[in-house]
């Protein structure tokens with residue numbers, strides 16, 4: 629399954645307001661519970677510690693249904709996604725004039741060229757990092773480290789944990805799998821310490837976080853918080 633299908637074609641089969649199905653935030657095809665969504669929002673908000681005046685850059689924002697839970701906590705929002713369909717849904721359902729800005733494009737390229745880089749205070753990358761190659765992730769973090777001087781915190785959420793991969797696939801009776809393919813359904817699996825090395829090389833302190841045990845995706849994923857030392 630290519631990234632074009634998974635991210636750009638797959639969402640089109642669902643109603644325009646079937647937000648969680650469009651981005652596969654589902655269990656057995658059904659949208660995850662509101663409680664699970666709230667757990668994600670709490671994890672992001674606790675990590676990014678929003679203050680009035682914050683300007684958030686959301687890379688791979690999808691349809692922005694998740695981001696919409698954060699809008700009250702920030703002053704300005706910039707969401708980038710390479711799926712034209714999902715950006716269209718974001719614009720249709722979640723636009724707040726003067727506050728939200730949606731762009732269609734590649735997350736890494738947009739970060740390299742973003743004209744308002746110096747104004748961004750936090751970066752969110754939720755459920756997206758596994759669909760980028762390791763080289764792209766490195767470029768992304770180097771760019772934020774060097775060109776986003778006001779960016780204090782980066783939250784990279786829902787990263788597939790390489791240490792848990794064998795167990796994950798065994799439970800599903802899958803014997804033939806790859807852990808390094810950004811175009812596979814789950815994407816690239818990472819070890820938490822790989823993010824520590826990458827983040828520190830770009831000048832950030834790095835904390836690895838996990839979700840509560842009752843979260844639907846708990847067990848084989850982790851989150852990464854990068855903080856610029858003061």
Ligand SMILES: C[S@@+](CC[C@H](N)C(=O)[O-])C[C@H]1O[C@@H](n2cnc3c(N)ncnc32)[C@H](O)[C@@H]1O
Pocket residue numbers: 635636651652687688689690691692693694695708709710711714733734735736753754755756759760
């Ligand atoms: C699982 S969805 C997550 C959406 C949103 N961040 C959320 O958590 O609700 C993954 C998103 O990443 C986007 N994506 C994947 N690779 C991308 C890339 N290279 N550039 C921009 N968007 C990308 C897809 O189009 C999709 O919307």
